[in-house]
Amino acid sequence: MAQQQETVLAFRELTRRFGGVVALNKFDMELTNGQILGLIGPNGSGKTTSFNVLTGIYEANGGSIEFLGQDITSWPAQKVYEAGVARTFQRSRLCLELSIFDNIMIGNHKRLDQGLLFNIFKRKALREQIRENHEEARKLLKIFDPALADKMFDPVGSLRMIDRRRIEICRALISHPRLLLLDEPSAGMTHEETRELMDDILEVREMIDGLSIILVEHEMGMIERVTDKCIVLNFGQKICEGAYRDVASDKLVQEAYLGGE
Amino acid sequence: MTQSFKDKAVIVLLAAAAAAFTITFIAIEEQAEIFALILFAAALVFAGAKFGFTRSIAQSLSRNERLMNVAVIAATLVVIFWFREDHFPLLMIATVMLYVIACCGLNMQFGYTGVVNFAGAAFFGVGCYTAAVLGDTSIPLLLVIILGGVIAAIVGSVLIIPVLRTRGHYAAVVTIAFGLLFRTFLEVNDTLGGPQGLGVSGMNLFGWDFNNNIEITENIELSFYLNYVILALVMVILTFVLMRRIERSWIGLNFDAVRLDETAAACFGINIKRWKIVAFTLGNFLAGTAGALYAMMLGFIAPSNFAFSDSLILVSIVLLGGMGSLWGTILAAGLVVLLPEKLQVIQEYRFLIYAVVMILILLFRPQGILPRGLRAYIPGWRG
Incomplete structure (x- = not known):
């Protein structure tokens, strides 16, 4: 390189x-x-x-x-x-009761529209943003484990340790x-x-x-x-x-x- | 066709059953019959859970959210019109609805964002007093309801700094203190009526006086409470839309992240203070709007309506229904408001019973009766 x-x-x-x-x-x-x-x-x-x-x-x-x-x-x-700067934690700090997608999106905070009025009233644009980010998160997660990418709306608490690590790393990487x-x-x-x-x-x-x-x-x-x-x-x-x-x-x-x- | 048809049939039948149950429950007076009905319902729920019906019903519901919403509203309208001439049942239904709105406010704070608020009744009370004071002015009364919310949110801003600085037990103590101060303040404040309270003028919408019975023909006269119930229903629907939209957006995600892990949230750019302030303010706003209509409906308010125990009732509704669960809030508000009214036996012991029920729930089903599900950003869409 x-x-x-x-x-x-x-x-x-x-x-x-x-x-x-x-x-x-x-x-x-x-x-x-x-x-x-x-x-x-x-x-x-x-x-x-x-x-x-x-x-x-x-x-x-x-x-x-x-x-x-x-x-x-x-x-x-x-x-x-x-x-x-993005990080993972020594003892995994995912939100176990949230879905895989939710957890990865927490890491994407700076690239999402956080305006109160946008989120409440611009539903169409918001949905578009959700779909786009879902696709991107899927692609990223697929590199780590294709099976996981098909379970984006499963709670993280139901996953094995290695899968949780993968998600934590995706959460850190999603924001480039x-x-x-x-x-x-x-x-x-x-x-x-x-x-x-x-x-x-x-x-x-x-x-x-x-x-x-x-x-x-x-x-x-x-x-x-x-x-x-x-x-x-x-x-x-x-x-x-x-x-x-x-x-x-x-x-x-x-x-x-x-x-x- | 089978699957989707089955789902739809399940929803319609369920809504019809719920309406029939609610009507029966409100209509019967005999204590033994009420007990029997409660036992019957409990048996049904247990059997459903045991044989796995609950799960498949829940799936049918989540697949057809729009139909479910419509069915619930229709069922509610059926119940309301069944009791169209009876003051007391309509008053109870409206009370349940206003409690639902106030508890949605608490859910925003407590269920979504983890900001504890043991002064819910105080913010409800700010809305009530706003309606009492502004009700006689020339301000349109619909605006007064909104102002009730706005002023509750403004009063709440006094608490923002302590709420942001404290967590857990300490935040609880701060809000409890605020609730007690609020009541004491009302009791000693003569302009606000002191301990005797204030009269409140009724709702009036574009010349339509809510406090007059609705005469249709000479023989048919509908209770004036019908006006209030319908307005309360509209407010509940708007509140639900707001709650849903927030939950199913990045804001809802931020709220959850703040509640579940502040350190991790901060490491991913989430401004903890901002979202706590947003949740706290919106929550108090909702409680205030509910309070304003409540005061107009009752026509009279006094400081004793806003005691610490009333705040506890609001919190217990949220816990009983399930933190952050909207349908759970309706169910729990219905139980907590209606049961003591129907069962005179327990009326005197109701706080004792609440306490026991709360302990049991926290021990055996901490997620509440109808736990909140995972966030479905777009209903029915799973990528």
Whole structure:
């Protein structure tokens, strides 16, 4: 893939504390256009915290976040999403009592007409919008699982874990984000399922122009296979950065993460 | 033809049965007969659920929504005209309808968006007092009904900041406090009649006085409540259209997202505050319009009509019917309003019985009698 080396996301000395615990300690990071970054580290090392600070769920206590040239450090979650950052959650956060279509459309918020009068009175235009978006969601979901695409009006609560993950990823992708944050997509799935899921994500990446991905993952096979670059965190600090092979052979990383063989 | 014909037959028969049941239920006076009828209905419902009829009936209904709407309206008209000369049954029917409207307002807040409101009766009351105060002015009375809603929404805006800042129990306490304050305010406020309350002039539409019986011939005189019932029915229909349209749009989806997971909703750009304010304001508007017509119908209102217990009744209707379920709201409003009127035995114990029923519902059927289904954006369309 031909890509310019445009910086999409940059953390500069990003810091977040919870009381006395420093969850993120002067974290520096840079991500370029179309890159897939693996974020690894032991439990509690600050991986999910960095997602939460980036997406505006937590405020940063220090440092800055730059996304597509804008300083988004103190932006609320809504604005960060509008700018083009979409995510999945470590513990799936779908609305289980809503349908598949409903859940995916929640992710499409910024592309839907949200006017009160439009929604109440312009029913014909609204129906058109519903049909168009339904078709688009179907197409996207079909890449992940054709069978699922035929069950758009089934409640998500009735689905298996892997299907829920797929829907969560579709919810994040439907709005054509520039940056996709995947928080442990393999949790609770078999190797085979994980592999399948990642192949699908890579397929979708080809469709969305310049989509960069940050992947938090414990499944090293997956990290090795898909990432361009890895960052290892420990106690909120970056201890290593580079290609997976270099990172995996790093002594500090082995001590912190792989248990020091 | 078979499937669609069968569906249509089911709907027509069901509507006819519902009309016949309601007429019988309202007409009979003997306590033993009423008990027998209730037991009969309960047995029918249980048997239906046991042998799977309920499910197939529900499918027939959802496939033919338009016909079902028409059938329900027709059945309601049949019931209304059956009692065309009787004041009390018509008053009860109109009361049920106005409760349905107020509870739709609560459903918007509580059932759709998860904004708790234990001051429903207060907003209903704002509508009542608006009608009392503005009813004697030259403002057209139909406009007064709308103003009742508008003023209820404006009064509600006092609560918006605390409602946005609190959640769960705390929000409940805030609204309860507001409801109590509202009643106390009315009791000490002399311009609004104090504890004695105020008289309200009746509805008058383009010179048609709602408070006169309708004389057709010398022998046929229809109850003046018929006017109110029909206007209330029109309001219920409009309310339903509004509720439906909101539910089946991106707004309804936003409401659900806010209720189910605020964090995830925020991560996908949904402005939590905006949608809570919209739901709260629209809900109070609906309660206010219902209150305005209620006051005109009764002709007299007092602070004791808007006690905390009345707010609880509204909330219990929503829970009993099923959160966010419109048909459930009708059924539950009918039960909660009519049962104590019909069964004199339980009248004194009604709050005790409500409490027991609420606990049972929350324990064994938290989704309510007629749970809300999945959103069908376009009826009958599944992609």
